[in-house]
Amino acid sequence: MLTMLVAVALFAMMDAGLKQLSAHYPPFQVASLRGAASLPLVLVWALATAGVGPLLRVRWSLHLLRGVLGVSMMATFVYAVSRLPLSTTYSIFFVAPLVITALSVPVLGEKVGPRRWTAIIVGLVGVFVLLRPTGEGFISLAALAVLVAAVMYAISAITVRVLARTDSTQAMMVWLMAMIALGAGVLAWPDWVPIRREDVWLIAFIGVAGALGQYAITEAFRLGEASAIAPLEYTALVWGVLFDLTFWGVLPDAVTWVGAAIIVGSGLYLIRRERVHAEAEHP
Numbered sequence: 001m002l003t004m005l006v007a008v009a010l011f012a013m014m015d016a017g018l019k020q021l022s023a024h025y026p027p028f029q030v031a032s033l034r035g036a037a038s039l040p041l042v043l044v045w046a047l048a049t050a051g052v053g054p055l056l057r058v059r060w061s062l063h064l065l066r067g068v069l070g071v072s073m074m075a076t077f078v079y080a081v082s083r084l085p086l087s088t089t090y091s092i093f094f095v096a097p098l099v100i101t102a103l104s105v106p107v108l109g110e111k112v113g114p115r116r117w118t119a120i121i122v123g124l125v126g127v128f129v130l131l132r133p134t135g136e137g138f139i140s141l142a143a144l145a146v147l148v149a150a151v152m153y154a155i156s157a158i159t160v161r162v163l164a165r166t167d168s169t170q171a172m173m174v175w176l177m178a179m180i181a182l183g184a185g186v187l188a189w190p191d192w193v194p195i196r197r198e199d200v201w202l203i204a205f206i207g208v209a210g211a212l213g214q215y216a217i218t219e220a221f222r223l224g225e226a227s228a229i230a231p232l233e234y235t236a237l238v239w240g241v242l243f244d245l246t247f248w249g250v251l252p253d254a255v256t257w258v259g260a261a262i263i264v265g266s267g268l269y270l271i272r273r274e275r276v277h278a279e280a281e282h283p
Helices: 002-021 027-049 060-081 086-093 096-108 114-130 141-163 169-191 197-223 226-248 254-281
Strands: none
Touching: 002 027, 002 060, 002 086, 002 197, 002 226, 027 060, 027 169, 027 197, 060 086, 060 141, 060 169, 086 114, 086 141, 086 226, 086 254, 096 114, 096 141, 096 254, 114 254, 169 197, 226 254
16 A cells, blocks of 8 residues: 555656646657656566567467557657646546446446446536636646546557557556657657756656656555555645645636545445445455
């Protein structure tokens, strides 16, 4: 659980760095820099722990799909954080676990009972609360971009469940970072902005935080029970509020808190029901 808390904190720090970069560079360029900055560290770790073989013996079609999803997710997420507070972005993005559960039915053939479907619907109501028709409402491309990022993340997570049957964790991490760096870089190239000298250290920090965060979350799920670890992802909202106040001087309004509470509550209930369901299947 401690490792999971560290992972969430590292990812929140990385996202704050991405928000800082997004003020000076286009979304695809920021996404490319994030992948490129983490790739060397991830590659060294992968080679040290698994060697070259597992990195090459992979299901390339699914890795390519994850690459496309990763580029889309990073670019839309960066676009969102450049225009929304981190806390609002996180609150909307928390719909991802609900989408993962919903997609597990048609893609993985898993069974989802009426109580879990109710939790999913309640969570979507929370999203509608967050997307209220105001300055950050339905007309906000940034809010809709977070939803797109969450859906891309959910589809990618389902893909990981399929890939994990044959491919190593190292291969999934290396190729995702490589494809984000290359794919987003190609899309960003026509509008590439020269990197400012003062941003080099920030880019390096994003790379280190992202790589360490990915390693920590992988270890957390390896060492602990998923049902006990997963709820800790919601502590990202605490970091989002803290960073919003510290760096940008903003706090979530009442509607954001209500919407976030609905989404987090439904997510926690969903995790609890999945744990009960798993215990019933494997007493």
